[in-house]
Amino acid sequence: MAGRDRIVHLLRQLERTACRCPAHSHTFHQGAAAAGDRKTDYAFEMASSNIRYGAGVSVEVGMDLQNLGAQNVCLMTDRTLTRLPPVQAVLESLVRNRVRFQVFDDVRVEPSDSSFKEAISFAKKDSFDVFVAVGGGSVIDTCKAANLYSCHPDADFLDFVNAPIGKGRPVTRTLKPLIAVPTTAGTGSETTGVAIFDYEPLKAKTGIASRALRPTLGIVDPLHTLSMPERVAANSGFDVLCHALESYTALPYSQRAPCPTNPINRPAYQGSNPISDVWSRHALSVVSKYMKRAVRDSEDLEARSSMHLASVFAGIGFGNAGVHLCHGMSYPIAGNVKTHTARGYSVEHPLVPHGLSVVLTAPAVFSFTAPMCPERHLEAAEILGADVRQVKRADAGAVLADTLRRFLFDLQVEDGLGAVGYHKDDIPALVKGTLPQERVTKLSPRAHTEEDLSRLFETSMKLY
Numbered sequence: 001m002a003g004r005d006r007i008v009h010l011l012r013q014l015e016r017t018a019c020r021c022p023a024h025s026h027t028f029h030q031g032a033a034a035a036g037d038r039k040t041d042y043a044f045e046m047a048s049s050n051i052r053y054g055a056g057v058s059v060e061v062g063m064d065l066q067n068l069g070a071q072n073v074c075l076m077t078d079r080t081l082t083r084l085p086p087v088q089a090v091l092e093s094l095v096r097n098r099v100r101f102q103v104f105d106d107v108r109v110e111p112s113d114s115s116f117k118e119a120i121s122f123a124k125k126d127s128f129d130v131f132v133a134v135g136g137g138s139v140i141d142t143c144k145a146a147n148l149y150s151c152h153p154d155a156d157f158l159d160f161v162n163a164p165i166g167k168g169r170p171v172t173r174t175l176k177p178l179i180a181v182p183t184t185a186g187t188g189s190e191t192t193g194v195a196i197f198d199y200e201p202l203k204a205k206t207g208i209a210s211r212a213l214r215p216t217l218g219i220v221d222p223l224h225t226l227s228m229p230e231r232v233a234a235n236s237g238f239d240v241l242c243h244a245l246e247s248y249t250a251l252p253y254s255q256r257a258p259c260p261t262n263p264i265n266r267p268a269y270q271g272s273n274p275i276s277d278v279w280s281r282h283a284l285s286v287v288s289k290y291m292k293r294a295v296r297d298s299e300d301l302e303a304r305s306s307m308h309l310a311s312v313f314a315g316i317g318f319g320n321a322g323v324h325l326c327h328g329m330s331y332p333i334a335g336n337v338k339t340h341t342a343r344g345y346s347v348e349h350p351l352v353p354h355g356l357s358v359v360l361t362a363p364a365v366f367s368f369t370a371p372m373c374p375e376r377h378l379e380a381a382e383i384l385g386a387d388v389r390q391v392k393r394a395d396a397g398a399v400l401a402d403t404l405r406r407f408l409f410d411l412q413v414e415d416g417l418g419a420v421g422y423h424k425d426d427i428p429a430l431v432k433g434t435l436p437q438e439r440v441t442k443l444s445p446r447a448h449t450e451e452d453l454s455r456l457f458e459t460s461m462k463l464y
């Protein structure tokens with residue numbers, strides 16, 4: 001007991017002598033109290049896939065599969081990409097390295113629960129030991145789901161889907177290795193443990209989020225982005241823009257509740273944090289410098305390569321910090337689509353592409369969230385080219401919104417939700433589809449009511 005008393009005495013002394021200034025106030029006492037009785041979190045965790053980057057680097061994928069000892073590989077892609085250089089390059093590498101594989105090219109562009117299930121049943125029919133996804137977020141997400149459920153053959157589809165739509169069960173088994181070769185710039189899905197799909201019964205997107213879903217390796221080969229049509233480059237670039245902006249302005253991790261009692265329950269999307277901030281801010285500066293060039297000139301390798309890297313940077317940022325209202329509100333915008341056809345996309349179904357569905361509400365959202373952290377909104381506006389030297393903090397939201405509107409106008413984005421087929425009468429359905437998106441909307445720095453969401457949708461009907 002004497003030993004124990006001595007330790008307690010020493011801890012008290014340390015606490016008393018610890019620096020009390022706000023910047024260095026993490027004393028022993030705070031650490032010890034952390035896990036048990038806190039309401040909000042006190043820690044964050046960074047997760048990301050291994051990333052290999054280089055022009056032409058996908059020639060190495062066959063060797064990677066050999067190195068993994070792969071006996072039976074499942075390669076997933078979509079119908080358009082099957083005919084294009086990215087898939088051809090990967091297939092050549094597999095053949096050259098005598099890798100045994102089967103191809104599933106029926107991935108739906110912007111997958112749904114039923115298209116996920118088709119891919120899952122393909123994966124379950126054989127015993128694949130490695131998965132390879134060559135495509136945009138649609139392909140990579142579908143492949144993550146196929147890997148997850150083929151490793152949990154008895155699980156119900158909703159078991160791992162985010163609560164409250166699904167059961168949000170944690171993934172406890174190790175999945176098969178997955179190599180992701182992204183062809184858009186883009187979702188950052190090659191870095192994240194997230195798989196998004198349109199849940200048809202709700203007419204809104206949702207997803208599965210677990211660090212266990214992360215690809216083992218992301219092979220980022222910028223040559224693959226050269227075949228992206230202009231609108232795919234624009235819309236996937238807007239996704240990068242919003243990943244960066246939303247993660248940088250998300251609720252700080254230390255204000256997110258509840259504090260998990262076991263680290264396995266700490267969500268992948270944890271709130272803004274000092275490490276994500278670095279990635280998100282840098283991604284934003286690359287978007288600012290290169291996105292317009294990358295959209296306008298498909299042969300501008302420097303710009304397209306830079307955007308490919310920016311999608312990785314933003315992926316690492318938002319994959320750990322999360323996104324908030326633009327994404328939460330985009331899920332019913334995509335899910336309730338009626339007849340809108342996406343310019344430049346070779347798909348048969350009506351579609352508001354993900355990046356477009358996200359960015360159309362961005363001016364309204366950031367005007368709304370700015371009062372909670374005006375400095376960050378001003379900094380974002382400045383990175384995107386605004387002169388903020390004389391701007392008052394109270395005007396941060398308006399300045400960022402104007403900067404975004406100009407950016408969207410320059411890139412010929414549709415003039416608001418009205419231009420993709422929505423009317424005022426649709427707002428209740430859009431709000432209803434946003435309410436279950438708590439996993440992301442709870443990360444909004446500003447609390448919001450249903451009326452606030454209605455107003456944000458209404459303001460986004462017309463942009464210019």
Ligand SMILES: NC(=O)c1ccc[n+]([C@@H]2O[C@H](COP(=O)([O-])OP(=O)(O)OC[C@H]3O[C@@H](n4cnc5c(N)ncnc54)[C@H](O)[C@@H]3O)[C@@H](O)[C@H]2O)c1
Pocket residue numbers: 078079080081084086109110111135136137138139141183184185186187188189192194195196197205224225226227228229232235236239345346347354355
């Ligand atoms: N998992 C995540 O972390 C995450 C993050 C953001 C978005 N998403 C999801 O990703 C999906 C969107 O993915 P996306 O924006 O990458 O696009 P996508 O995968 O839906 O592809 C869009 C279109 O572009 C074509 N395409 C892709 N790459 C091409 C290339 N190099 N050359 C020519 N055509 C090409 C595709 O065939 C398709 O027709 C959505 O379902 C979205 O919800 C996931």
Ligand SMILES: [Fe+2]
Pocket residue numbers: 187239243327354358
């Ligand atoms: Fe996104």
